[in-house]
Amino acid sequence: MSLIAGIDIGNSTTEAAIARVTDGRPEFLASGMAYTQGIKGTLDNIPAIIDVLEQATAKAGVNVADLDRVLLNEATPVIGDVAMETVTETVVTESSMVGHNPDSPGGRGIGVGRTTAIDALVQNEASADDEPIIVVVPADYDFEIAAGIIRRALEAGVPIVAGIAQKDDGVLIVNRLPEALPFVDEVGRIDKVPLGMLAAVEVAPQGHAVRELSNPYGIATLFSLTPEETGFVIPIAKALVGLRSAVVVRTPAGDVTSKPIPAGTIEFVGAHQRLSVALEQGADEIMETLGRVAPIHDVHGEAGTNVGGMIEHVRQTMADLTEKPLAEVFIKDVLAVDCLVPQKVAGGVADEFSIETATGLAIMVNTDRLLMTRIADTLARRIDVPVELGGIEANSAILGALTTPGIDYPLAIIDGGAGSVDGAICRRDKPVEHVHLAGAGHMTTLLIKNELGLASVDVAEKIKIHSLAKVESLFHIRHEDGGVQFFETPLDATLFARIVLLTDDGLVPIDTRHTLDRIRGVRREAKQRVLVTNSLRVLRRIAPGGNIRLLDFVAIVGRFGLDFELPQMLMTELSQYGIVVGVANVRGALGPTNAVATGLIINHGQQERPA
Amino acid sequence: MSASDADKPSIGSAEAGARPAIHVVRASGVDDACTGRVAIGAEELGIPTRVLIGEDTDAVALAHHGARTSRLGVGVGLAGDRIAIHERHMPAEQAVIVCDVSNDPMGQRPGHRRAGENAARLVVGRPLRLDDIAAGNDTG
Amino acid sequence: MSEQLASPPAVEMTLTERGPAKTGTAPDEVVIAISPAFGDQMKRKTLHGLAHAAVIREFCAGIEEEQVKARIVRVWRSADLAAIGFDGAKLSGSGISVAIQSRGTALIHQRDLVPLAPMELFPQAPSLALSTFRHIGKNAAKYAKGDSPSPVPQVNDPMARPKWQAIASIYHIRETQFVRQGEKAVELDVEFHT
Incomplete structure (x- = not known):
């Protein structure tokens, strides 16, 4: 009889299993998990290993020193x-467009005219004989004063057709005018709007997006452009698609290019x-x-x-x-x-x-085996227990997955982590074949971060692993599946009307202007394009003849199995192949985790077992 | 104004047919200019306001009265140096936001305008702008 | 035996007054507003014989199934369905009410609508089965949550009008005799019996 620990160092977590092995038959006593420190395969991993060993031995009621042997996964670690x-x-060489979504632009419609500073109206430089004017209102004009100036000018017959304001005053100004001119507001760098140039301002009705300025021919019509000139405005139109308000200024030297x-x-x-x-x-x-x-x-x-x-x-x-x-x-x-x-x-x-x-x-x-040997040696010295590399990781993962109730040979596993998606297949009386492919959890996070334009990887990571909700009132949220949840005590005012993540620490708001559906779409699409795609690549590589239909049982182990939606996405994708696919339940209790640590001990037992 | 008034299902009273508006309730002694700036803040988001005069001297109580009588369920209370924003379903003593406007510059009064804007945001369901304001929960 | 199981377990209820009805603050409640004689006066049955108790139970069940709270109030000042529903909606924390008269006509109302234009109206009492009342409760709860449910389907029986009109009028005339002008709505506790 001997007391054995199996340790699996993964890219993100380190797992342990402790078993008492008698005549090669393991009796599992406890398991443990800690977050891996440093890149897998480096000596930085040691503290987490010691941590899980102490956790698991404590749960098993023994000491680390009581262990007869520690088995380490012999990963040729894949580092990605x-x-x-x-x-x-897209480059704007001279300011020639303003496109954005202020919360409350004023008025509605389209106005085409020459950009004119409100100062010019004050000084009566504009008259009824002028061509149409787009008035530019910087922040130092109070909205009532600005509205008064514009109103008097309009009454004097000055043809003002639209406006651009620096502050969030669009609605306020328009409300004080005799007609609802389109007014784009919250234009921070209003000093960069060139004056004396022909421009068009468009404000769409609530719930709509600009139509003319997001259409190259619309711009061409408003500015009487030649076909050749129309070609130049395509990037402008493209950049304005989906916005509620926009300004396009026609500057002689101005150019927007997409290259x-x-x-x-x-x-x-x-x-x-x-x-x-x-x-x-x-x-x-x-x-x-x-x-x-x-x-x-x-x-x-x-x-x-x-x-x-x-x-x-x-x-x-x-x-x-x-x-x-x-x-x-x-x-x-x-x-x-x-x-x-x-x-x-x-x-x-x-x-x-x-x-x-x-x-x-x-x-x-x-990388190579040397790395793990170095860890094993260092660990053995630290805990004073023999440490050995316990066989190929894929082998161990298969053995661990086989402890799932209802599973049998031939078995293929998908073991996805942060850096790579690994796969292995085990057929009766044949050696285990395995494959590692680039692109997994980190890649998914990166896609989410970039597609949503997020400032930090942390937020993207949180979006990846939590489901979303919209706070619809101070008392209820709507989950991403449409379900409503009420709260007895009012939610914090900072959460009101925000998109939130449902985390273990409660509702966490995401600082974003994207809609819930957009965030959800990006999240699922990222998982589809990286995790599902790579899982299929893995299965094609290990399936006999590259034919996924020839697999029988496919088990998902590791972090992929813990994701709140990925297993369903994978099962949906694989349902067309007519194979049994599901999340492993290691030892009938641990779900998709601990497969390698468990497998290490089983493998050890099989080698010890008297023939 | 009294609690019983607020509780009355005011069928047939002026309230029932009244145009939906945020109720801005000020204590006596609060300058009209202040309620005016609150109204401006709501107007920019397209939400009308109605100014009432309350007898209470506590901004939270005034705001609560405003919320309970407003068909939009949102009230703003002004008393002394404090502005409170309340919502129909909140516990009376717990406003959504309470802020101190003793340092609000005269003239533009951005703090007052911000309060009006946030009240309107509660109505239209947009995130509140809370950069420099403590949420009411803190003051309990 | 099976017939017994299929019939609603509650055919009787006790309604206990709990003082004047307050305006609710819970955003997740629907008010069930009942007419002056509903439940404990007259025949305690709708026009075509459904026990009032069973109807209320279905309302409550439909609301509860959507994880929304039900609160029952009796409106005294009118026997008019629109007025009962509108008063109920004004008292409801969510602004949503269901209302019913003794003869069994029902509606779903919302605080911000005009009194005579409810969200959903069920004018033909005789065509309303218990399952319809359950569905009405469910829809009201969904409105309270901000969902947009499909309206409760109704069977339009062209014969219902000539067949039931006279008796429906009698029901309503009798009910108006229980009206107490100027009296506030009251909060009710309900207890069902078999």
């Missing part, structure tokens, strides 16, 4: 990194060939090229370009960690995903955003 580059950019950024090329080096693809060709093209080259030996990015920087940065990080020369670090897989990211328009006037195309890359490096 993610990066994203925008591949298009591709040369992001560089990626070169895939395979056993038989090398192929290059430009990043701006998009994710599909990149993945297709990768498919033609596979199996991959290494990947390079074009030196001196963005993608070159991305890829070599990962390689350098890995070289530092593993203390190996740069030339010996090989990139084994890449996942490319396209996304649309809001980017602040360069040279904009009211913090306009334009939706740009970007490509995200998840990059993965296989």
